[in-house]
Structures are given as C-alpha cells and as structure tokens.
Amino acid sequence: MTMTDLPNPRLLSLRDAVARRDKLRTEGKQVVLTNGCFDLLHTGHVYFLSEAAKLGTALFIALNGDASVQALKGSTRPVQNATERAYLLGQLNFVDTLITFGTPRLTAEIKALKPDVYAKAGDYTLETLNLEERSALEAAGAQIRFLPYLEGYSTTSLIAKINAAAQTF
Known part of the structure; x- marks a missing residue:
C-alpha cells in the first residue's frame, strides 16, 4: 500500500468544504476554522486542535500546502508533505473537514467558508x-479566539530534539 492508497474522506476541495459548511449552517451548527502547517504532528498541535474543536460543532482545518510551508519555515520544511500531514490530521476524531491552500494568506478561504469562529494558538494576538x-474574518462575522499555547511544544523544538538524539548514535 502507498500513501496515495490511504483514504482521507475529511480532505475536501474548497468547493466541497463550502458545501459542507453550508449544510452545517442550515442545521444550525457552528463551524470553527483554524489553519497551520502541522508539519510534525505533536502534543502541542493535538492539544490546541482539541481545544479549538470545543468552540463549535465542526472543526475545519486549512492546511498550508508544501510550497507555503517552505516559504514560511525554510528550505528543509515541510518534513512531511501535505498528503501525509492531511492524513494524520484526518485521523483525529474531532476534525471534521480539511482543506489545503497554497497561497501565503488564508483570505480567500475565509471569505468562502465564512466560519463562525476562527481559532489560533495563544502565541498569536489580534x-x-x-x-x-483579520478583515475577512470580521467581514464574515467570525468570532476570533486565541487559545492557550502549550509552552515547549513546537515542530522546531521537536526537530531539534530529534537532531540532538541522532548525534548520540
């Protein structure tokens, strides 16, 4: 079996995600949107995402595409490609919908999805x-929420720990 054989029914096109969002809205459900690279899924990510999911009925994650991650994090990133990262996120039972985006900004996706709540970790501020x-979120009427940041957990620190461990072999 290869990575392309692994199903990920939660990974949708933006068009299908908007249709899902519209269906949820007609059912009176609240959509929470967050975004990020989620390069090496770790405790800090899972903690943040599980807390974000509690802010509404359905958690939508916009995942940075590979070129976007590289532009943000440098030439050695991402460690895992978007398909691999989306697969891992799709295995979390509190994740409803995933999309990938390749632009530096999430503006078009925010305008299309019109989330009820937008969540970011507490290392961000308004x-x-x-x-x-921010303007797109305000225009959509989204509530912007900053959740506690779990200190000491980041992909960068995880990579540093792995590199340090590898030097001992």
Whole structure:
C-alpha cells in the first residue's frame, strides 16, 4: 500500500468544504476554522486542535500546502508533505473537514467558508494576525479566539530534539 492508497474522506476541495459548511449552517451548527502547517504532528498541535474543536460543532482545518510551508519555515520544511500531514490530521476524531491552500494568506478561504469562529494558538494576538485575514474574518462575522499555547511544544523544538538524539548514535 502507498500513501496515495490511504483514504482521507475529511480532505475536501474548497468547493466541497463550502458545501459542507453550508449544510452545517442550515442545521444550525457552528463551524470553527483554524489553519497551520502541522508539519510534525505533536502534543502541542493535538492539544490546541482539541481545544479549538470545543468552540463549535465542526472543526475545519486549512492546511498550508508544501510550497507555503517552505516559504514560511525554510528550505528543509515541510518534513512531511501535505498528503501525509492531511492524513494524520484526518485521523483525529474531532476534525471534521480539511482543506489545503497554497497561497501565503488564508483570505480567500475565509471569505468562502465564512466560519463562525476562527481559532489560533495563544502565541498569536489580534495585532499579529495578518490584516487581510483579520478583515475577512470580521467581514464574515467570525468570532476570533486565541487559545492557550502549550509552552515547549513546537515542530522546531521537536526537530531539534530529534537532531540532538541522532548525534548520540
């Protein structure tokens, strides 16, 4: 079996995600949107995502595409490609829908999805959110929530630990 054989029914196109969002809205359900690279899924990610899911009925994750991750994090990233990252996120029972995006900003996806709530980890503030994205969220009427940041857990620190461990072999 190869990675392309693994099913990921939660990974949708933006068009299908919007249709899913519309269906949920007609059912009176609240959609929470978050986004990120989620390069090496770790405790901090799972903690944040599980807390974000509690803010509504359905958690939508917009996953940075590979080129976007590389532009943000450098030439050695992502460690795992978007298909692999989406598969792992899709295995979390509190994740409803996944989309990938390849642009530097999530503005178009926010405008299309019109989330009820937008969640980011507490290492962000209203002032540090991208102004375009913030404007799109405000126009959509989304509540912007910052959740506690679990100190000491990041992909960068995980990579550093792995590199340190590898030097001992």
